[in-house]
Amino acid sequence: MSKAILPSCLVCTLATMILALAANVFAEQREVSDATTAPEGMIWIPASKFTMGNDDPTVHPNEHPSHPVCIDGFWIDRSLVTNAQYAKFVEATGYITVAERPVDWDELKKQLPPGTEKPPADALAPGSLVFTPPNHPVPLQHMANWWTWVNGANWRNPEGPGSDIFDRMDHPVVQVAYEDVTAYCEWIGKRLPTEAEWEFASRGGTTTERFFWGDEFTPGGAYMANTFQGKFPYEITPLDGYPGTSPVNAFPANGYGLHDMAGNVWQWTSDWYRYDAYREANTEECAVNPTGPPSSYDPNEPRTPKRVIKGGSFLCHVSYCESYRPTARRGGALDTGAGHIGFRCAMSPEESETPSKEAE
Numbered sequence: 001m002s003k004a005i006l007p008s009c010l011v012c013t014l015a016t017m018i019l020a021l022a023a024n025v026f027a028e029q030r031e032v033s034d035a036t037t038a039p040e041g042m043i044w045i046p047a048s049k050f051t052m053g054n055d056d057p058t059v060h061p062n063e064h065p066s067h068p069v070c071i072d073g074f075w076i077d078r079s080l081v082t083n084a085q086y087a088k089f090v091e092a093t094g095y096i097t098v099a100e101r102p103v104d105w106d107e108l109k110k111q112l113p114p115g116t117e118k119p120p121a122d123a124l125a126p127g128s129l130v131f132t133p134p135n136h137p138v139p140l141q142h143m144a145n146w147w148t149w150v151n152g153a154n155w156r157n158p159e160g161p162g163s164d165i166f167d168r169m170d171h172p173v174v175q176v177a178y179e180d181v182t183a184y185c186e187w188i189g190k191r192l193p194t195e196a197e198w199e200f201a202s203r204g205g206t207t208t209e210r211f212f213w214g215d216e217f218t219p220g221g222a223y224m225a226n227t228f229q230g231k232f233p234y235e236i237t238p239l240d241g242y243p244g245t246s247p248v249n250a251f252p253a254n255g256y257g258l259h260d261m262a263g264n265v266w267q268w269t270s271d272w273y274r275y276d277a278y279r280e281a282n283t284e285e286c287a288v289n290p291t292g293p294p295s296s297y298d299p300n301e302p303r304t305p306k307r308v309i310k311g312g313s314f315l316c317h318v319s320y321c322e323s324y325r326p327t328a329r330r331g332g333a334l335d336t337g338a339g340h341i342g343f344r345c346a347m348s349p350e351e352s353e354t355p356s357k358e359a360e
Contacts (some may be wrong), residue, residue: 003118015340023082033197042075043257047203050155051208052199053278054327062275063327069196070286074202076193077344078247080172080258080267082185083165086155089184098177099128099337109304111158127151128175129338130159131315134234138318146233147338155180158339170247172265178307178334181268181343190345195271195308195329197291197346202261202311202326204254208324212254212261213295217318225263225324228317230242244314244339264322265342266309272296273306273331298331306331313340 053066089095099250102122109116114294130150138145142201150160157163165171176184185191193201204212210215213224223229223240230237242250246264252258271292274280281287296305309332323330332341 003274022137032057032231036165039075042347043078043201045076045197045256047071047073048200049204050200052196053281053288054325054329059322059325059327060329062329063278065276065278065281065283067281067283068286069200069290070288071196071200072289073134073349074193074197075347075349076192076197076258077148077346078253078257079170080265080342080344081181082170082248083155083173084169086173086176086184087169087347093187095157095180095183097175097180097337098335099175100126102126104335111301111305113303122151123149123287125151126154127160128153129336131233131339133236135325136234137231138234139278140232149263153339168245170249171245172248172260172335174245174265174339174342176339176342177334177337178268180337184343185345188345190351191271192268192343193312193346194289194291195269198267198269198310200324201258202254204256204258204261206255212326213252223251225312226260227263227312227313227324228315232317232320233315242314246314261311261326263314264267265311265313265340266323267311268341268343269308269310269330271308273298273308273329275299275331301331302331304333306333308332309341315340 047070049068049070051066052069054063055066056063058165103126105118105124108124109118127150129147130147130153132148133146153160153175155173156165158165158174167225173205182192185357202212203209206212206214211224213219218224226246228236229239236243240251243246248264249259249261251263254261271277272295274293274295274297276297277293280293281290291310296307298304298306309330310328312321312328313326321330
């Protein structure tokens with residue numbers, strides 16, 4: 001190990017120890033007294049009142065305004081769902097993901113301007129979006145500059161034909177659309193977390209800090225989450241050790257013991273996405289167990305139904321999207337997976353009384 005790397009690793013180790021101690025403190029405060037009742041691989045998040053959203057003028061307006069939220073206690077997966085876990089689901093059920101099916105033109109044209117002509121058949125072949133970095137600077141207003149539709153890209157072949165997951169079984173499953181993740185949750189006897197549940201859990205017991213580990217992005221030079229280093233999107237210098245996804249426990253857990261609540265991959269939640277959802281919230285009375293707006297609306301893509309995704313990914317960079325903050329939010333198109341979107345599951349106490357597939 002080089003002397004240049006040693007200080008960062010020592011700081012990262014110390015940070016991990018501190019977060020682990022914090023997790024033990026919070027564990028003592030949990031409402032569930034019998035640890036044997038914990039579903040396998042899940043962490044109990046206590047009921048709480050917290051401030052959701054953000055009033056910082058430097059963040060995206062869809063995070064405004066902050067507002068009080070009250071949630072009941074719930075269980076949430078300690079880690080993101082991995083390729084190995086998703087493979088077990090597919091093997092047991094024969095499930096075929098959205099990216100493995102031909103594009104449904106009748107559904108797709110609903111999201112396009114009236115009169116849009118049907119594309120050729122090869123453009124509707126099974127596939128998904130793959131990060132394809134350019135070799136030069138590009139305008140950051142157009143994601144098409146670094147995302148490409150690749151026929152044959154799916155959860156088994158995340159970058160398309162020729163790629164595989166054989167050495168990434170402990171990485172989060174990606175290229176899964178909303179339908180694909182809810183199918184897994186139903187099979188396993190769980191559900192997706194609401195946006196409010198996810199945001200509170202991601203904080204790990206912190207309140208106003210910018211990140212779950214504090215206000216400094218790399219305390220002492222340590223990388224606390226899998227994010228983009230370099231010049232986005234064309235020059236990747238993975239100082240954190242990972243140019244793409246990372247194993248689900250590669251970075252320090254937050255105060256509740258949850259891994260990857262910042263970076264690695266975006267995570268689906270159950271809420272419909274509206275850019276103005278928080279503006280409609282009552283900023284004085286506590287919203288109890290909110291489940292989001294009744295429908296979706298994104299002014300940038302008004303015809304595309306979306307659900308909220310949280311957490312940011314290995315592609316998030318401060319120059320483009322600092323979305324590895326707890327309050328950051330974005331809309332994910334229901335019918336679209338991508339190489340930087342995954343998920344984790346949650347359960348209410350009454351749901352945990354039914355044995356999951358993992359326990360069988």
